[in-house]
Every structure is written in C-alpha cells, then in structure tokens.
Amino acid sequence: MEQMKNNFIVQAWLVLILALCFGSSIASINLALSPIIKTNKINETMEKVPELVLGINGAAKLAISGKKLDINSQMVTIERKNSRISYKVFQAINEEEVSGWVVKASGQGYADKIELLIGLDKTMESITGLFVLEQKETPGLGSKISQWDFRKQFVSKKTKSPIIPTKTGASASNEIDAITGATISSRSVCSIVNVAAKNVRTALAKTPFKINQEK
Amino acid sequence: MAHDPTPFERFIQGIIPENPVYRQLLGLCPTLAVTNNMQSAITMAGAVTFVLLCANIITSLIRNLLKPHLRIVIFTLTIATFVTLVDRFLAAYMYTMSKSLGPYIPLIIVNCIIIARCEVCASKQDVFTAASDAIGQSMGFALALASIAGVREILGTGMFFGIRVLPAAWPDWVIMALPPGAFLTFGLLLGVVNFIESKRAEKKIHKG
Numbered sequence: 001m002e003q004m005k006n007n008f009i010v011q012a013w014l015v016l017i018l019a020l021c022f023g024s025s026i027a028s029i030n031l032a033l034s035p036i037i038k039t040n041k042i043n044e045t046m047e048k049v050p051e052l053v054l055g056i057n058g059a060a061k062l063a064i065s066g067k068k069l070d071i072n073s074q075m076v077t078i079e080r081k082n083s084r085i086s087y088k089v090f091q092a093i094n095e096e097e098v099s100g101w102v103v104k105a106s107g108q109g110y111a112d113k114i115e116l117l118i119g120l121d122k123t124m125e126s127i128t129g130l131f132v133l134e135q136k137e138t139p140g141l142g143s144k145i146s147q148w149d150f151r152k153q154f155v156s157k158k159t160k161s162p163i164i165p166t167k168t169g170a171s172a173s174n175e176i177d178a179i180t181g182a183t184i185s186s187r188s189v190c191s192i193v194n195v196a197a198k199n200v201r202t203a204l205a206k207t208p209f210k211i212n213q214e215k
Numbered sequence: 216m217a218h219d220p221t222p223f224e225r226f227i228q229g230i231i232p233e234n235p236v237y238r239q240l241l242g243l244c245p246t247l248a249v250t251n252n253m254q255s256a257i258t259m260a261g262a263v264t265f266v267l268l269c270a271n272i273i274t275s276l277i278r279n280l281l282k283p284h285l286r287i288v289i290f291t292l293t294i295a296t297f298v299t300l301v302d303r304f305l306a307a308y309m310y311t312m313s314k315s316l317g318p319y320i321p322l323i324i325v326n327c328i329i330i331a332r333c334e335v336c337a338s339k340q341d342v343f344t345a346a347s348d349a350i351g352q353s354m355g356f357a358l359a360l361a362s363i364a365g366v367r368e369i370l371g372t373g374m375f376f377g378i379r380v381l382p383a384a385w386p387d388w389v390i391m392a393l394p395p396g397a398f399l400t401f402g403l404l405l406g407v408v409n410f411i412e413s414k415r416a417e418k419k420i421h422k423g
Binding site: 015040111143 | 248277280281282285288289292293295296299300303304306307308310317318319321394
C-alpha cells in the first residue's frame with residue numbers, strides 16, 4: 001500500500017526529468033536569441049514609421065527624394081488608480097518639424113497578444129496608419145487583421161470618438177467593418193487602438209515629449 | 216510482416232510507398248496552408264525535418280524507459296521543445312519568413328506525422344532506424360509540399376521560387392494562390408498518385 005502512494009511520482013520520473021532538461025534548454029536558447037529577435041522587431045518598426053505617418057504614397061515619395069525621417073523614441077507611462085501602462089512612442093520629424101507619431105501598443109486578442117503600431121498625425125487627432133507587428137489569431141479568419149484591406153479602414157479615422165467594429169456595414173464615420181468570423185479579433189484591434197490613442201494623448205498633454213531622451 | 220523494417224526499408228517507405236501526405240494523408244494543415252509559394256514550403260519542410268529527426272532520435276534513445284500510458288505525454292513534450300527551438304531560431308535569423316509562416320511553425324507541435332513516427336517507429340526500434348525513418352518521412356513530406364507549392368506558385372503567379380518562369384502574358388490564376396487552389400491541387404495530385412499506385416498493384420497481381 002505504501003508503494004501505491006509513491007506510484008505517481010515514481011511513474012512520472014522520466015516526464016519530470018525530461019521537462020526539466022527541455023525547459024532549461026529552451027530557456028537558454030531563448031536567452032541567447034532574444035536580443036536578436038528584439039533587434040529584428042525594432043528594425044521592422046523603424047522601417048514602418050514613414051509609411052505609418054505619411055501613408056504609402058508619402059513614404060514612396062520620401063524614399064525617391066532620398067530624404068529620411070528623423071525618429072526619436074521614448075517610453076510614455078500612464079498612471080492609473082491601480083495600474084501603470086507604458087507605451088513606446090516614436091516621434092517622426094521631417095525637415096525639423098514634427099510630421100507625426102507612431103505608438104506601439106498591445107492587448108489581448110482572441111488567441112494571444114496582438115501587438116500594433118499605430119500612426120497618428122502631428123496633433124494626434126486622426127490615425128494615419130496601422131500595422132500589425134505580432135498576432136497569433138486563427139489562420140484565415142482573425143489573421144486577416146494584418147491585411148491591408150482591414151487596416152486601411154483605420155486611416156484618417158478621428159481619435160476623439162472610439163472606433164467601433166460593425167457587422168452590418170460601416171456607415172458612421174467612426175465605424176469599421178469587422179472581419180467575418182473574427183468578431184473578437186476585430187474588436188480587440190479597435191479597443192487597443194482606442195485605448196492607446198487616448199492614453200498617449202492625455203499623457204503627452206501633461207508631460208511633453210523629451211527629444212532624444214531614450215533611443 | 217514477420218520482421219521489423221530495416222533502416223533502409225524505413226527510409227524508402229517514407230518517400231513514396233508510405234508518403235506521409237499522399238499515402239497516409241497526415242499533416243494536411245501545413246500542406247494546404249503554406250504551399251502558395253516554394254520558399255515557405257521549403258522552410259516548412261526544413262522545420263519539420265529538424266523536429267522529426269530530433270524527436271525520433273530522443274524517443275528512440277529512451278524507448279526502453281517509456282511507460283505505455285505516459286508515452287504520448289513524453290512524445291508531445293519532446294516535439295514541443297524542438298518546435299519552440301525552431302520557432303525562436305526562425306524569428307532570430309529568418310524574420311520575414313517567420314512572420315509569413317506565422318502560427319504554422321508553432322502548429323508543428325500538433326502535426327500528426329511526427330507523433331505517428333514516434334509511435335510507429337521510434338518507440339520500437341533503434342536510433343539508426345529511427346533516424347533514417349525520420350529522414351525518409353521528411354523527404355516524403357518535402358516532396359509533397361514542393362509538388363503542391365510548385366503547381367500553385369507557377370499557375371498562381373507565373374513564378375517559381377520568386378523568379379518569373381511563365382511569359383508576362385500569362386493571366387495569373389489567382390485562385391491557385393488562394394486557399395481553394397490548395398484543395399484543387401492537392402485533390403488532383405492525390406488522384407494522380409492513387410492512379411499510379413493502383414496500376415502498380417494491378418501489375419503485381421498479374422505477375423503473382
């Protein structure tokens with residue numbers, strides 16, 4: 001009878017040992033590779049900033065003229081009653097004038113975290129672009145949030161009134177068409193955009209952006 | 216079969232006679248999803264090869280310690296580990312490819328081909344046989360992915376590995392690059408493989 005008690009641990013010793021070995025090997029590989037993955041993501045963000053701020057045509061014109069945007073970045077933190085939220089905010093400067101902002105924001109999607117880049121104009125009143133940095137939504141349904149057909153709906157929407165996904169065809173100026181079969185994913189993207197735009201606007205109104213404070 | 220298959224038999228069987236996609240109809244999710252161009256198909260096949268080889272070797276090494284009711288847990292644990300390694304590796308060194316394959320790399324964890332090979336071969340036979348089985352099956356998988364991706368990329372975009380092969384006048388059959396194209400191509404190729412196989416079986420009967 002004594003043996004029966006022990007049985008579970010005794011039987012599972014191989015599973016436990018393997019789990020430990022595999023876990024530590026994944027951890028060490030992740031430790032080694034995560035700086036590279038991080039750099040990849042930053043590079044991608046920097047590449048996307050002109051397109052998000054100036055639009056696809058504007059970015060193409062800029063590239064032809066051989067000019068580049070100066071990009072400053074800073075963490076913007078919003079204090080709430082019982083939580084703190086931080087956003088990485090990029091300031092795009094064209095010929096010594098602020099031409100727009102890009103906010104990196106994330107939130108819970110249907111399957112996993114969704115990470116977005118939101119382009120805002122210089123007054124932060126309207127959206128100039130949207131890009132999906134990372135998503136693991138259902139392939140073929142929720143994953144459509146990264147397609148241009150969905151993202152383009154956000155361009156030139158105002159940030160004052162929250163953007164609402166609708167299933168019956170967008171008619172009002174603050175409505176967008178939700179993706180069929182992916183209501184949750186569409187709603188998540190809208191709420192991430194709404195919350196981030198509002199938070200960053202209020203935070204920057206209080207404490208102005210410090211140039212070159214952090215790269 | 217009276218005896219266990221030899222390493223060479225395992226290797227050959229994986230490529231055509233027991234092709235994981237065309238004969239066993241396993242792993243169809245990636246087969247349909249990532250075959251709209253050759254580059255992603257080959258990357259997928261490479262990732263599966265690595266995972267299958269490592270999982271088969273590990274499973275074969277510990278096959279005498281496996282308890283029947285805990286074996287699936289151990290297979291899944293092993294497979295998940297190597298899939299995570301591949302996923303991180305792709306994100307670090309092939310970032311754009313990793314983005315375009317998206318969730319299909321993590322989904323290798325639930326790819327039936329790998330767990331089937333652990334169950335059928337690696338948990339019963341020695342390391343060398345398990346490794347050659349893994350390589351044979353992965354080559355069969357790569358062959359299947361490449362055949363479907365080749366047809367779809369050429370007809371859908373007029374290109375092969377991103378290089379134009381059909382004249383610019385070719386009206387791209389966009390449907391071939393879209394999900395329906397995957398089902399059409401797979402169905403037709405499966406039909407061809409079955410036809411050849413039935414002809415071969417007929418010949419065998421006549422000879423016998």
